[in-house]
Amino acid sequence: MRLLAHNMLACNAKGVVNGFPLKIVVKETRETETEFNAEFLVHMLPKMEWAAFVNAAREIGAGELPGEIPDDAATNEEFLQAFHHALLEVHVEEGTLVCPESGRKFPINKGIPNMLLNEDEV
Amino acid sequence: MSRPELTAPADVFYSHTEARKYTQSSRVIEIQERLTERAVELLNFPDDGSCRLILDVGCGSGLSGDRLTELGHQWIGIDLSEAMLEHAREREVEGDVTRNDMGHGVPFRPGVFDGCVSISAVQWLCNADNSAHIPQRRLKTFFTQLYKCLKRGAKAVLQIYPDGPRQAEMITTAALRVGFSGGLVVDYPNSTRAKKYFLVLAAGPPESLPRAKGEDDDEDDYERRGMRMDGRKSDKGAKYRKSNNHKGKAWVMKKKEQYRNRGVHVANDSKFTGRKRKDRL
Numbered sequence A: 001m002r003l004l005a006h007n008m009l010a011c012n013a014k015g016v017v018n019g020f021p022l023k024i025v026v027k028e029t030r031e032t033e034t035e036f037n038a039e040f041l042v043h044m045l046p047k048m049e050w051a052a053f054v055n056a057a058r059e060i061g062a063g064e065l066p067g068e069i070p071d072d073a074a075t076n077e078e079f080l081q082a083f084h085h086a087l088l089e090v091h092v093e094e095g096t097l098v099c100p101e102s103g104r105k106f107p108i109n110k111g112i113p114n115m116l117l118n119e120d121e122v
Numbered sequence B: 001m002s003r004p005e006l007t008a009p010a011d012v013f014y015s016h017t018e019a020r021k022y023t024q025s026s027r028v029i030e031i032q033e034r035l036t037e038r039a040v041e042l043l044n045f046p047d048d049g050s051c052r053l054i055l056d057v058g059c060g061s062g063l064s065g066d067r068l069t070e071l072g073h074q075w076i077g078i079d080l081s082e083a084m085l086e087h088a089r090e091r092e093v094e095g096d097v098t099r100n101d102m103g104h105g106v107p108f109r110p111g112v113f114d115g116c117v118s119i120s121a122v123q124w125l126c127n128a129d130n131s132a133h134i135p136q137r138r139l140k141t142f143f144t145q146l147y148k149c150l151k152r153g154a155k156a157v158l159q160i161y162p163d164g165p166r167q168a169e170m171i172t173t174a175a176l177r178v179g180f181s182g183g184l185v186v187d188y189p190n191s192t193r194a195k196k197y198f199l200v201l202a203a204g205p206p207e208s209l210p211r212a213k214g215e216d217d218d219e220d221d222y223e224r225r226g227m228r229m230d231g232r233k234s235d236k237g238a239k240y241r242k243s244n245n246h247k248g249k250a251w252v253m254k255k256k257e258q259y260r261n262r263g264v265h266v267a268n269d270s271k272f273t274g275r276k277r278k279d280r281l
């Protein structure tokens, strides 16, 4: 799971009103190299829950990002590189996601978050 | 070939053995890729070559996802089968995969995806694998949450293998009921083997359905027209009369005459000639 997915994932168990952001308990991460695509990054910016992203990047050791998206983000190479790295190049391999509201835990094994609910949670 | 949907629940059917077989069959790979390509075509993004964020429902081993990557998009996938997902990972797919039962909804924030594709998966929702499974309810939960996580106006293109017209209708109706607009596009409707169903949905106001492939331009057009459904009641007749696909009685008579002259057998003329057929699947 990369932060691209983490920033979109939310707990959808019955009764949970705000299942975002899932807290990440990290056991193991892995880094890969991905092609840099500035245009995609700019496309993603308005979709991001930025505060949650900055926090998650810190939680998984994917780097420090500014607390707010800079005004010149689209042309700020240094910022985009840091964003790219944290969004797409760091994978949480083993760990747990925790719903901020219900405390429900979702394990991450072999890089795959298991968001399966029980029938009584739907 | 029997329908896998009837043999076992999806997470049982898609075992490690099946996942391996699946990803090693060049025929399967080719079909998944072709269907994905067509699904993306039907998403009908503006032709600007931009990379978009796509949800792949029933992403499985990521064959469909690979095609999304090749087409230049980023994707996040959900699938029920652990085995299929592990294969996706072993194959080092570019997208992020998540284990989830689509019948329980899709666990994402509102409005984030630019589009959704699903290749050969959603018909699984029509099966009840245990007493807790009520297909209508699972379809409703799935479509409700799918609608929410799509950007307003974004499309979902779901290629499905319904076991018959009734299942196709059940899935379509469930989608329209939660607010999607759109309907079925049936490619190659006249070929048993090549025939493919794509449920083309928009999370927002309706637009015209894209054209199916492999349709003859004559009366078969009506078949596709008949499938078009809007969420709300609409004056289908008006659309039909306005469209140039409706070529009218005179045109049909002329065509029939041409065929007769060529010695081809055509139906006798009657008061129904050239009339719209009843809507049905």
Ligand SMILES: C[S@@+](CC[C@H](N)C(=O)[O-])C[C@H]1O[C@@H](n2cnc3c(N)ncnc32)[C@H](O)[C@@H]1O
Pocket: B010, B011, B014, B032, B057, B058, B059, B060, B061, B062, B063, B064, B065, B078, B079, B080, B081, B084, B100, B101, B102, B103, B119, B120, B121, B124, B125
């Ligand atoms: C024909 S396969 C398609 C695989 C995929 N598109 C690929 O490229 O490998 C259908 C997939 O739907 C998944 N599926 C079936 N029921 C599901 C459900 N309720 N929720 C999520 N995925 C499901 C299966 O696990 C399987 O991987």
